[in-house]
Amino acid sequence: ALKPDVRERRERVLAVPGRIGELAGCVTVAGELVEVAAEEAKQATTEFDAAELEELERTYELTSGGKGARGRSRALDAAKKELQEQQKVRAKRLQRDALDRTLLDLLAYYRDVLTVAIGADAELVNEDISADIRRRAASMRPEEVLRDVDAILACRDAIAANVAPLLAVEAMLISLWKGHGAAGGR
Numbered sequence: 777a778l779k780p781d782v783r784e785r786r787e788r789v790l791a792v793p794g795r796i797g798e799l800a801g802c803v804t805v806a807g808e809l810v811e812v813a814a815e816e817a818k819q820a821t822t823e824f825d826a827a828e829l830e831e832l833e834r835t836y837e838l839t840s841g842g843k844g845a846r847g848r849s850r851a852l853d854a855a856k857k858e859l860q861e862q863q864k865v866r867a868k869r870l871q872r873d874a875l876d877r878t879l880l881d882l883l884a885y886y887r888d889v890l891t892v893a894i895g896a897d898a899e900l901v902n903e904d905i906s907a908d909i910r911r912r913a914a915s916m917r918p919e920e921v922l923r924d925v926d927a928i929l930a931c932r933d934a935i936a937a938n939v940a941p942l943l944a945v946e947a948m949l950i951s952l953w954k955g956h957g958a959a960g961g962r
Contacts, residue, residue: 785812789881790905793912793952802949809878810871810942817870825863832859875941879932883925889913890921927951 792809796802836852884901891898892913900906913921931948935941 785816785878786881788812789878790885790902790908792882792949793885794908796949796953799950799953802953803946806942806945806949809945810875813871813874813878813941816874817867820870821863821867825867828859828863829856832856872935872941875935875945876932879928879935882928885909886921886925886928889916890918890925893918893921924952 789809792805795805832855833852836855888900888902888906888909889912890896891900892910893916900909902909927948930951931944934944934947
């Protein structure tokens with residue numbers, strides 16, 4: 777069984793295709809997805825970052841030797857600044873990893889839609905929402921589903937290439953919307 781926070785995140789992600797019926801919805805949902813990833817990264821790092829900082833300060837206290845207070849203070853400040861930069865880089869990477877998990881969940885959803893749309897005899901990854909998957913598959917041609925998969929993969933590539941996550945996710949959701957929602961599909 778999934779942990780409650782993981783289950784909640786997954787449910788929010790799998791609700792995305794149904795929430796992008798208009799252009800404004802794309803921007804709203806993109807902001808939410810990026811914010812959820814940022815929050816997940818923050819939760820993962822807050823305690824660890826504080827422990828690292830505490831350990832750094834303790835290390836400087838123990839190794840100060842004969843240095844004066846001013847020299848120790850400058851060295852500690854420089855070390856803190858370097859540590860904070862490393863922590864920011866780590867938090868950014870964790871946010872991108874969390875966002876990538878979101879994109880993988882969306883890919884699994886569209887994989888299921890494609891499986892149903894082409895009539896393949898395969899188990900669904902998201903069996904718990906099979907009714908929604910079957911409804912979506914009935915309203916989409918396989919090439920439309922593949923276009924959506926391409927949009928999600930392009931988003932993953934953009935994020936890996938250091939495009940701002942919000943811009944990449946907005947572009948992906950607008951592509952999903954244009955392919956179906958804008959034409960009155962979905």
